[in-house]
Amino acid sequence: MNFTKELVDDFALKLLIGLREEENQMVLDEFEEIEHHMDLICQIPNISSVEPMTHPPVLFDETLREDDFVEEMPVEDVLCNAAHKNLSSVIVPKVVKE
């Protein structure tokens, strides 16, 4: 793949991250090598016929809990780290523009 500054910025933007010039360059410098190493994954013979493993094969208890009422955390606790709030709401910059 031909990595460009614009492509790297696009990957970053999808994550709501901005890159400084030097950070973008760092990613560009690393990416050829990263892709080379990533390609090792694809070089395993017959890899496409293997079932993907998403988590360790440990036997979890998959029983659903009872649908009982439980006391949850008070709203004021949940919001205590928010920078701006009003009663049970978080205040953010206006979303709908004039």
Place this chain on the structure above:
Amino acid sequence: MKSAIKKLQEDYAAHRVTPLQVFQDTLLKARENQEKCNSFVTLFDHVEESSQRGDLQNVVYALKDNFSTKGILTTASSNTLSNYVPVYDATVYQKLKDAGAVLIGKTTMDEFGLGGTGLTAHTGYVFNPLDTTRQAGGSSAGSACVVSSGVVPFAIGSDTGDSVRKPAAYCGIVGYKPTYGLISRYGLFAFASSMDHVGVLTRSVYDAAMVVDVIKGKDEKDMTSIDSSSMHLVESLVHANHQPKKLFYIKEIMDITKYSKPSDELKMTFSLFEQLTKKAKEKGISIVGESFDEDLLRAIASTYTCLTCAEATSNLSNLTSILFGPQEEANDVNEMMMAHRTKGFSSLIKRRLIIGSYVLQKENQEKYFINAQRVRRLIVEKMNALFSKYDGLILPCSEGGAKYIDESKNHTSDDLRILENHMAIGNFGGFPSITIPCGFVKGLPVGINITGKVLDDCNVLEIAARLEEMIAYQNPLVKEEM
């Protein structure tokens, strides 16, 4: 069996020391350690006796800064959480409180656990207490430092690739990551959920067993936790019957001819391993070589990078500054979130997340992400086949002792990628895995790692304890009775 925790408890019982004396001494040592190593993000001014009469009553400890602690600053060593004070306790912290353990502070780590050096915290580098020009290893860097320096007998860490076991090796202590699900992760900040484990750092295998006996157990708040009520780690260590054990090492990793320019450190580490193999045989532990597909070995590091970066991309998406974290002035919500993440994340985190974004792009998903999950299965299945013949895998943890902080002084070679990353196998399969000190190379401690099959923690710890006794390693900073 040596045990700093048992020794402290005996001292309390015999009235040789009071908790207050221990706390004062601990805080003094902790401040000195903070000056020297930068091990803490938060270090308390004073601590109080516990009224809980549990198994760890008034035993002091430190907790990695990615465990939620109600009312105590918890940053995960990131600027994005530099002012975050949790409103609930992680289950591990709650269990330790219930057992009477006394927390003295929260330890520095690689930001969100995404690093193996201890050099990426928002509060600066963590320095190895045995040589401050060296890395402590990461990501549980501060936790390893405070145990190695004798500040506390145990600390809690988390391990996604080798984040408990590598710093333990670099700092000359024990690092134990139990079977996936044995310890609840409720309140542990997620990095890569399919590989994150809680682990402990101690100066002996016995102490690791003691602490895990306290913190393990099924937790309604963590659906991936498992019932282990029939597993008693300390009891099984004490009543071990010393049956013969059979371990294997991976021939392709231990063959020195596979390394184009082997360093002196590598040769000395391999020589220590050879000596250990001979000694172990005399004590009923046979260690033999087994072959492992080299394509799979070469793919370990890439598989780890691909899966963890992808999972981190999702797990760190809640860092928006809307509910927590320092907020930037902005004209709209997107701009506000972007400013927070751009300013808050270090360059390393940004690079890792971009790799995650790249492998998750529609056109790359099958090629990288799904194929990495397939490689994970092949590695885990191969390991399980080997575990049907052996009690465990044994290998050195790295090329030699702790790496320099100044990266330009370190050996960098593609040849070393497998040796330096093999412990991630323990996370791929959720296998119990422990690192113990094995001796010194050029004056620095080096570790040996033992990994066993899922839920075979008692066996893994028994083997580690027998090897520990055989090696008779002495921590240069803490002279302990054997």
